[in-house]
Amino acid sequence: LALYFHIGEREEKCIIEDTPSDTLVVGNYKVQRWDIHKHDFLESAPGLGMFVTVTSPSGEVILSKLYGPQGTFSFTSYLSGEHIICFQSNSTRFAVIAGSRLRIHLDIRVGEHFLDESAVQAKDKVNEVHVRLQHLIEQIHHVTKEQDYEREREEKFRKTSEETNSNILWWAIVQTLILISVGIWQIKSLRDFFISKKLV
């Protein structure tokens, strides 16, 4: 039931995920190729793979792997910030020749910890409730992490605004001083000039 979008054979499309640090991000995708003869998208074309590249906020590439036509990739964010997830097919054909497009189904989940179903199916009912409660607690921890990250960002934002504010004030003072001193210089210079030319 995932969303899908189209991409050219050699094109690269990226999405941005803004996550706090220490968060697990899991992505599921499926690639289909347009078949000219059948005028439809084929299920998992053989030999087709997908390069998935994940860039961390500091510009460092933390994941760069070739996956098959269908797969799951995951990474844990070390830094908090914008992670860029890019998809590019490993097709060697040029888009111009084939006029072919790829359809990518995508589903990305951030910060969800997957329940270990086998532990849940334990016969002991009390244990089952216990496991589920643990899961719930982990999810609430994720909420707290997001809130801390938000607090970090708000601080950066406030610093930028204060810097702008003091910048404006400082530059206004400097410019006024320059204006006054240059004005005085102008008058002095012109007066000396006229006196030297014996016009005054």
Place this chain on the structure above:
Amino acid sequence: VRALCLAALLSALGAGATELTLELPDSAQRCFHQELESGVKFTLDYQVISGGHYDVDCYVEDPNGKTIYQETKKQYDSFSHHTELKGVYTFCFSNEFSTFSHKIVYFDFQVGDEPPILPDMNNRVTALTQLESACVTIHEMLNAVIDSQTHYRLREAQDHSRAEELNGRVSYWSVGETLILFVVSIGQVMLLKSFFTEKRVSSGGAGT
């Protein structure tokens, strides 16, 4: 029942929703498609986080190609629709009106009404037990938390982007204005001096 309640509470937190943040280069359009049944309600929320005037064009088409929603230059909006046809619905974001500012757009596409977290919550004969009603309350509150977090995160990103732009503009313009100030004032004096130098020569010649 207790375990079922908790399971439903956990799974319903992400039922049929996709949220993505993407970068929209200038003069480009990005489309997304989703296969939906008929009689299903979907909601598309989108917001422009940074770039230019923080606005984007958006349209939604039903499987027959009919446009069911179209807006130009919107900063954020929320669109809900009950599907009548089964098929592939398309929604697109377009930055074609902009020539040099690429935008970052966040969208959230939610499908379907959320199922009640207790399977037979609405047509029960007996009242809910304490544990069950606690589950329902926690579920509703967590949903509110998710919405609230998303809302504030997007607003902060947008405001932060504007603040950085403002800071950059102030710095560049200040330096530029100072340079212009120097150039203009020194130029004025030079120009005036050059006028008087020529006139002196010509008036001296006319006098005698």
